[in-house]
Amino acid sequence: MxxxxxxxxxxxxxxxxxxxxxxxxxxxxxxxxxxxxxxxxSDSSNAGDRAKFVEEGILAQYSAQNQIELxxxxxxxxxxxxxxxxxxxINGGSAIAILAFVGNLSTTGxxxxxxxxxxxxxxxxxxxxxxxxxxxxxxxxxxxxxGQTKWVFHVLNFCSIFFVFSAYILFAIGGYIAYIxxx
Numbered sequence: 278m279x280x281x282x283x284x285x286x287x288x289x290x291x292x293x294x295x296x297x298x299x300x301x302x303x304x305x306x307x308x309x310x311x312x313x314x315x316x317x318x319s320d321s322s323n324a325g326d327r328a329k330f331v332e333e334g335i336l337a338q339y340s341a342q343n344q345i346e347l348x349x350x351x352x353x354x355x356x357x358x359x360x361x362x363x364x365x366x367i368n369g370g371s372a373i374a375i376l377a378f379v380g381n382l383s384t385t386g387x388x389x390x391x392x393x394x395x396x397x398x399x400x401x402x403x404x405x406x407x408x409x410x411x412x413x414x415x416x417x418x419x420x421x422x423x424g425q426t427k428w429v430f431h432v433l434n435f436c437s438i439f440f441v442f443s444a445y446i447l448f449a450i451g452g453y454i455a456y457i458x459x460x
Contacts, residue, residue, distance in 0.1 A: 286314070294336065299340065309335070309339075313331060357441075360441050364404065364408035364441050364445055365409065365444070367404075368451070371401040371452070379391050379398070397451045400450045400454060404451060407443040411436075414437035414440065418434045
């Protein structure tokens, strides 16, 4: 078979994938496809229906693999977004609750308890800030994920995870300090 026929077949397969909604092809999947293509065209006696059947099977396998990876990435992104929102919400809500409690204490004259809750308030405020920084890192990681700067994406993604964990730890610390202060 002529080289142009092979190239045309690859183009047709790529167009078929594109019409099915595929935007990317994994390198390993491409290598597997080319290996199968080579086998199909090296055996010219069975090139007819057998080649089409094998090709459709390979394309279905690639499509299934990419769909699984896409759904996994969607699930991971959704879990990350939920973790970010939760970190900001619990720390921000706790800071507001402490401020309201301190405001009430200031009207009753129990100022010794106000000083004890100041550290808890600081932990909650820093936890909220940590969540906000994680959100910024996530945005930058998403913005830079399409370029040639994959290492920057990975660094920012790691920073985002670090700041979310920090927000949860600061929430736990703030809660403990508030408990000890009120106790």
